[in-house]
Amino acid sequence: MNLYVLLKMVPDTVEELNVAADGKSLDTEFLRFKVSDPDEHALEQALILKEKHGGTVTVVALEAPEVDEVLFTALAKGADRALKITTDQTRLGAFAAAQVYAAFFKAGPGQITPETLILAGSQAIDDLEGELAAYLAETLGLPYLGVVCNVARANGKLIVLKEFAGGLRGQFEIGLPAVLGVQSAEKPPRYVPVAKVRAVMKSAKIETVEVGVSEPAVRLQLERLYKPEVAGRAQMLEGTPEEIAEKIVEVLAKQGIL
Amino acid sequence: MAKPILVLAEQHRGEIADITFEMLGAARAVAGATGAPVFALLLGSDAVPLTARLGAADKVFLVDTPTLDAPVPSAAATALKTVQEQAQADLVFIGCTNISLGIGPILATRTGLPLVNFCRALRVEGNALVCTSQLFGGKIAADVKLPDMRGIVCLYPGAFPAEAGRGDKPPAVEKVPLLVDPPKVIFKQYLQPETGDVDITKQSVLVGVGRGIQTQDNVQLAEELAQALGGAVCASRPVIDQGWLPLSRQVGKSGLSVKPRVYLAFGISGAPEHWEGIQNSQCIIAINTDSKAPIFDGAHYGAVADALEVLPVLIEKVKARKG
Structure with a gap:
């Protein structure tokens, strides 16, 4: 299979997020970036498919802070090629990003063959415009399914599981080429030691690609970003872990549990 | 009169999901400010008896083509676009749910309408609709303006009261004859969750x-x-x-x-x-x-x-x- 995985960088929400002075973007000074969680699962699913059915895994990302490390990590995990498109991901909505990726696949070096499967994360935490995979599939005229949690291959087709709610899953058959939005891989994403990533940084290369998209279309009129006004706030239990535990016990007693 | 608001009703295996009533309630609130009619769209051959539950809508469009029985985003988007054009509805509400995921971006690509995801609140400002969305796992809110009330809005479940979207009076129903090509994504079966040791x-x-x-x-x-x-x-x-x-x-x-x-x-x-x-x-x-x-x-x-x-x-x- 000709597997492509699209990786997107998002702010690490473990850090505090602040709004920049323009009121329309995040303050990047203390921002740390990481690869979007579902994208990591998309990569894992691609690597599993390659191990089972052969082929190549190409990881592709747009220019973004700390993206090189993510691409090298993907190579260390077993991806065959890493490509970075020079278009800046920052401030690019999902629609615009899809236009860049569509150009990448239409004009090269991305190639849609009868064996091509494009995997992206099902959704990202900043998908204000919706899902990249769906925009891309529609722009390329390829079949699409999101919230995918398992991909297998049988008789030349893909057998794909999609999550609904309450643990219910649906099984779908999809012909190649196709685009899938992965929510979780069939196994947890593999771990790769830092030493191996370092070694790959010395031996492998990220290929840089320019894609001919003039200023990508901006569709949404963002008025402002802000910290949500909080409707309520929990009654805070303060103190040492010991004191907190004691106060939780009191609450449990009040609720009739103890 | 303001152009209609079209709500993609969400039904799954013969049940109307709460998000449908939440969206209808949200649409009614917007309509209260603009005077727009509220339309709902139901898909699937088993959807006929469900129309009566959508009394909060002024009219329910029904596309009961069997190819729409399976939850395939591109097929749903095809029906939605047809009805959206026929009803001249420039404002479309879709549930921000696993079932409906992907329908919005496909419709946005086909129609050129802007899409706002993760929406938790709506307000009318003059001729525009301002949508408040939560981003970054709920840590940051975004206000997005849809000028002239044109756009696709994906509403987050649980953010709007469902009660506001329930209505008893049977709505007018219009059947839309539509042949939807069998989708390239073929539904095979549902896999029930494994029952765990504990419920x-x-x-x-x-x-x-x-x-x-x-x-x-x-x-x-x-x-x-x-x-x-x-x-x-x-x-x-x-x-x-x-x-x-x-x-x-x-x-x-x-x-x-x-x-x-x-x-x-x-x-x-x-x-x-x-x-x-x-x-x-x-x-x-x-x-x-x-x-x-x-x-x-x-x-x-x-x-x-x-x-x-x-x-x-x-x-x-x-x-x-x-x-």
């Missing part, structure tokens, strides 16, 4: 664990507390994805919705996907190291602390109390 929807005490629990071994601590309290352990997505607990213990968007008397959340940040599943709990007690974690905005009680430090002491105290 977490029936517990009066749940101990929920999230990323902050750090290792599989630590899940055992939560298990010990749950046992002492006579409850069960459940988890948010990252813990399930790691394989530390079975799928039958997942709470949230893809998992189960629970409403115990007490929900203890350890190391759970409270991202919207998880909150969706716990919001109806009677009492939520959250323990998290991040004082800014969104879970503290909705929980009844909270403590900024390391779950791994609180858990062992709490287990001891609960056991002592129980004798």
